[in-house]
Amino acid sequence: MVRVAVIGGGIGGAELVRLASQYPLDLVLIEPKDQIECQALYPEYLAGLAKVDELTAPLKPFCDKVRVEWVRDRAVSLGLRSVVCEKIEVEYDVAVIATGAAQNYFGVKGAHETFSINTFEETVRARKFLEESDPERVMIIGSGLTGIETACVLAGSIESSIYIVEMANRVLPQFSESTSKLVENALSRKGVNILTSTRVQEISADSILFGDGSTLDCDMAIWTAGIKPSKFIEDLKLPKTKGWITVDQYLRALPGVFAIGDAAWIEIDGKLSTKTAMEAERHAAHTARNLHKLAEGSALEKYSVRASTDSQVALISTGCDCAVGVYGKVCMDMPSHLIYSLKSWIDRSFIKRFK
Ligand SMILES: Cc1cc2nc3c(=O)[nH]c(=O)nc-3n(C[C@H](O)[C@H](O)[C@H](O)COP(=O)(O)OP(=O)(O)OC[C@H]3O[C@@H](n4cnc5c(N)ncnc54)[C@H](O)[C@@H]3O)c2cc1C
The missing domain is CATH 3.50.50.60 (FAD/NAD(P)-binding domain)
Incomplete structure (x- = not known):
């Protein structure tokens, strides 16, 4: 074999x-790790909206069931x-x-000391800090999918002032301009402060220094600005x-x-x-x-890309059980509860396959 x-x-x-x-x-x-983890649910877990067993499945019983050796x-x-x-x-x-x-900190001074939600352990650490410290100002650095979802779900579930910081001139810069607009409106409705065309230069324990020399007080910084x-x-x-x-x-x-x-x-x-x-x-x-x-011994099948960088496919949670759907050039936020239900079902059913 x-x-x-x-x-x-x-x-x-x-x-x-x-x-x-x-x-x-x-x-x-x-x-x-001894469990399978669904990263798409980390923002909801951070905000206390998803339970551990909805986003993790233990590996041992799964591997035993499908008769796969786990090292x-x-x-x-x-x-x-x-x-x-x-x-x-x-x-x-x-x-x-x-x-x-892996998380990419792009060499920004102090970025390694921030919170991240790239792994479950990091997300658990960030949630603990949120619960115990009740920060006044939360700064989310990076406005890709993870940053947007984190800002939206937190804005809908905690009292802190939420900021999202993006170096490009619009949020979700890897998506179409119409998607950025739709998501920016959702962030504004939730009271999230959007700082675009803003480069983070240095992060210290209680403030962030920007490229133009200005600073903002910050009690919690969450880094979501990229992977490597x-x-x-x-x-x-x-x-x-x-x-x-x-x-x-x-x-x-x-x-x-x-x-x-x-x-x-x-x-x-x-x-x-x-x-x-x-x-x-x-x-x-x-x-x-x-x-x-x-x-x-038969011929291999060629792969065909569906969600490509120039034709994105995504369901983006905008908090309070709402979401935006993107399929290539089409982007819609209605019916937002139905789009969220679909996203929630997809994310939660992934882990169920392993139980
Ligand atoms: C917060 C967050 C939210 C996201 N939301 C969405 C979303 O809504 N929709 C979506 O489509 N995508 C989303 N993504 C992206 C998506 O989760 C990733 O694209 C996906 O997990 C990639 O799968 P993967 O198997 O390549 O890597 P992973 O799922 O990251 O798995 C990699 C595994 O490899 C293991 N590993 C690492 N190094 C080693 C090693 N040296 N030896 C052995 N094992 C190792 C790790 O422990 C890990 O279990 C999100 C990502 C994040 C961080």
């Missing part, structure tokens, strides 16, 4: 293992036939890298684009090594895959089928 080592049990890796387990493959999952370890490098982990070495015929991305390849990806000797693993149309970096999810640079037929859960899940489903084909 072909032995497949999947490195990383997040959205992409866990979904891949779940789907590939229906085929005659010898699957091993390498993941240091609770962190991969440090990839050899030709084995994954070197901190404690052990795992042999493979085929490897799939699904280790996600992790140290593990950085150290791998594989083809890269801007530090991410470059893959071919079958999502392979090398004949026996696939890369999926945030860790991969997936550009096919001129479309660049977005770093979203939606795309990571599609990469996983596609790769599960291709692993089966590989094991059978």
Whole structure:
């Protein structure tokens, strides 16, 4: 049987293992955490609107159920036939890298000391601080999807003054101008202070210094301003684009090594895959089928990007059970409760698959 080592049990890796387990493959999952986590629900968890068991599923019972070997370890490098982990070495015929991305602080002084909601541990720490310190001013740095959702849900559930800081001249700069406008209106209705064309230069314990020399008092700063390849990806000797693993149309970096999810640079037929859960899940489903084909000796299927950087697909929570929907050039905020229900259902049903 072909032995497949999947490195990383997040959205992409866990979904891949779940789907590939229906085929005659010898699957091993390498993941240091003991649970699968749904990042899309971190903003709601931060605001006290989602419960732990809605966004996490324990790995052990899931792996037992689908008869997948789970190695609770962190991969440090990839050899030709084995994954070197901190404690052990795992042999493979085929490897799939699904280790996600790391927070990017862009070298801003003091940014490492801020709160982040890039991991569950960080989100738990931020929620604890919110509950215990009741900050007067919360500053959210970065207005991508995570920053927007965090600002909106917090504005709807806590008394603090919320600020969102963005270096570009509009929020959600990676989306169309009409989407930015719609989201900016939602933020304003909630009383969120929007600071666009504003560069954060330095962050200290109680204030933020901006590029123009001005400062603002701040009791809590939450950094959501970007992601970068992790140290593990950085150290791998594989083809890269801007530090991410470059893959071919079958999502392979090398004949026996696939890369999926945030860790991969997936550009096919001129479309660049977005770093979203939606795309990571599609990469996983596609790769599960291709692993089966590989094991059978049949031709691999080409991947087709759905949510690309120039045609975004997203459901963006705007707080108080409302959301905005984006599909390419179409962007709508009505019926906002129905769009939110759809988003909530998608996010919550992801974790249910692993229980
Ligand atoms: C706050 C937040 C909200 C988001 N909201 C949305 C949303 O609403 N919709 C959407 O589509 N996307 C959303 N995203 C993006 C989405 O969550 C990611 O694109 C998606 O999780 C990527 O999946 P992945 O499998 O590549 O990485 P991840 O889900 O991050 O999983 C990576 C896994 O690899 C493990 N790992 C890391 N390094 C190693 C190693 N060296 N060895 C072994 N294991 C390792 C990690 O522990 C982790 O479990 C959000 C992201 C964040 C942070």
